[in-house]
Every structure is written in structure tokens, then in C-alpha cells.
Amino acid sequence: MRIIIRNTSGKPIYEQIKEQIKEAILSDELNEGDMLPSIRQLASELKISVVTTTRAYSDLEQEGFIVNIQGKGCFVSPKDNELVREQLFRKIEDGFAAAINAAKIAKLPEKELLQILKSMLEGNPYE
Template sequence: MILPIEVNLNSSEPIYHQIKHQLRDLIVSGQLPAGTSLPSIRALAQSLSCSVITTRRAYQDLEYEGLIYTRQGRGTFVAEVKTDQSKKYKQEVIEQALNEAIQTAIRLHYPKEELQALFQKLCTEIFPSE
């Protein structure tokens, strides 16, 4: 299985973080349903042109979070994600992104009212039928 994961070698974020966050997004969003077999650590490392240690660390972190599990001799699989766990994660990611946008607006001295109007405009454009 080839996962839609891309690593940015120019990013200040460590590669294992990039892998972990993208895998977590795929799992929590339901794009990788429970029971899905994941590539081996070696296969993923090879497909992303990174070290086995890097992919192992990403898998270990996700296993610690309860998002994946490993069965000796069988492989690594996506775990069942509870609805409340998924909702909490999604909210945290969105809050972090919005917080970064707000901090950027503050640094640029962008008025609060204009930021709110811009947010509303973008929401209307992206979600036109709602």
C-alpha cells in the first residue's frame, strides 16, 4: 500500500513529525479505516526516502496514542478510533491552524474586524451550499 504522505526536507518540522501528523490525519478523517494494513516500517521508509528509525518513531508515537497497533509477524494496522477522540483531534488541529492565522494577522497589524470578514468570506466561498 502506498500512502499519500509527503515529507518536506526543507521544513523545520522533523520528518517523523510530518509522517506522524499526516498518518494521524488520514486515520482520524476515516481515509484509513480501522483494520487497514499499513506498510512495514522499512517499506514506508523506502517510499519516503528516509531512515527506518524515522518511520519507526512515527509508528511508535501513533501506537502510543492508540491509533495503530502491531501484531508480531502480521504487520501494523489502523486501530478503531472513537468518535470523541476523532472529534477532539480535529478540533485541536483546526484551533492550532486558526491560532497561527490570528497570530500572523496580529504581527501584520491586520484589524480584527477585517480578519473576521475575511474568514467569513472564505467560508462562504469554500462552503457555498451551506
């Protein structure tokens, strides 16, 4: 797993770390039981504060993505299908919101927007 920090993203660093680890878990790049780098190791690799990595890991643990076993480290939690479904649902909503905003700016009629969606669902995005 590779984490890339972008100073120009406008998002706090801990949020960028959290999102990238979540994405790795949801995409099966990281699987149940996989060990994450230690908080200190990740902070050192990314050249950031231990406080920042601690915040990212703490948030991930609160959201149920990882578990911290005292003295052993942080591991990917078993996937809760409802949790995965909720995260993917949120991602879909965000994508739709961005598409709708772009359609409004382009003054694209609802009918055309729905046709684009239908074409994409059928696997023909350029028809």
C-alpha cells in the first residue's frame, strides 16, 4: 500500500491518509488481518507528525475499518458487509452529486443526463 500526501488537496493530511487506507480496504488491496505500518513508521515514511497518523488510525478504528491490538499493532478488521455497502453508497452519492452539478453548469437537460447514465450502465458511455 502506498500513501500519497498532496499539500494542494485542501484536505487535512490525516483525512488523506484515512481515505487512502479505506480505499485500499474497500478495493481488497488490504485484506482482513493485514497489518498496517506502525503509527511511528508511517509518520516517518511520510515525514509527518505522529499525531497526524494517530488521528488517521484512530478515526479508522472508530469507523470499524481497523483494530488496534495493544503491543502488536493495527490490523484490517473483518469486512462488515453493511459497512462496506454504506461506504460504497456514499461514494456513489458523491459521484452523482458531482455529475449533477456539472450537468447544471452545462445546462444539460435531465433527460440527457439520464440517457448518459443509462448508456454508462449498459457499458456504452459514448453513445
